[in-house]
Amino acid sequence: MESPEKARLDAFFRQITTQFPGDSRITSLIITHLLPERPAFLRAMATTTAVRAVLPKPRSIDRSTLAQVRRTFPVYDLSRELFADSTTALDFLEDTAAGKEVVLLDIGGYFAPCLETLVGKFSGRVLGVVEDTENGHQRYAAFDHLPCPVVSVARSPLKDCEDHLVGRSIVFSADALVRGRGDILTSRNACVIGFGKVGRAVAQTLRAQDLRVTVYDSDPVKGVQARAQGFRTSSSTTEALQDAELVLCATGNLALRQGDFAALRNGAYLASVTSSEDELELGSLHGLYRRTPVGDQLTRYEVTGHYFYVLADGGAVNFVHGAAVGTYIHLVQAEIVAATAALSNGQFQPGLHATPASDRQTIARIWLDHFDR
Structure with missing residues (x-):
């Protein structure tokens, strides 16, 4: 990031933290993508709370950014297993923030499996969770009774701009990886599973690049929306997959289970827009399919009479190229800062x-003042 851009970004976050002041006595644990623009957000969070742990998502770590962040913040390895077991999760929280009042920043519902234990048994106090993604939103929404406040920005209007550009970056990365193998996607049949905000953007971008797009969503309302926008729709995952030469999974849940992979046509390319463990049950294929790397971020899965290609090991394909969405990402980051401040103040x-809505409007005005020039 060039110096003028860095200065503008820091000035933006200074105004955000002034508008939404937190409490420096409050501790935060932050799960985050660690990409080149992220240190400015972490510095803003350090103004709002005392950052006791940064937990980078494993498939979205820029190494130079990691080295930079390590010089300022405590950084820990992140895995689903760390917070899947309540005892392990509680031990981690006690080791990093014993006796403190804590806000947990999440991307993908990592804290959901252990949240009741953390709230009930932690020596300090969990003030709440801020969740950034749709799949995480769904995991917290599945609780009958949440034990603490969870503020989700996943469905915020401020995220619409980011989601649209994420859709474009996903198609760019999928196309680049396929081209790296000497193949092209133009005029192919494509399937998008999941017609949420990101899935819709992916489908629209694919169509704009002259692919024939079929959409499947288990929610019939979204199926109607896809059809109204001119997409072909299918009544089942199996039907959607049969003719698709490119399959992009954007459900935020488990889109393809073991039995679904057999429906992929030979030579199909398969990619995810979220973490592989959230979309693709690839682990179930180990021992059944031979896995052979055939290019950069491209793996061939083969069993007698059937083969297909998986992009980026099933992880979010756009992170192969940095997942850049420009300054719009800072709208959501600012909303996370505002939500953290609200939790720290017991709102x-x-x-x-x-x-x-008033907070989102304030953030949008500040963003326009700094970046719409």
């Missing part, structure tokens, strides 16, 4: 919440 009761 929410236990349950699932969104940030107030």
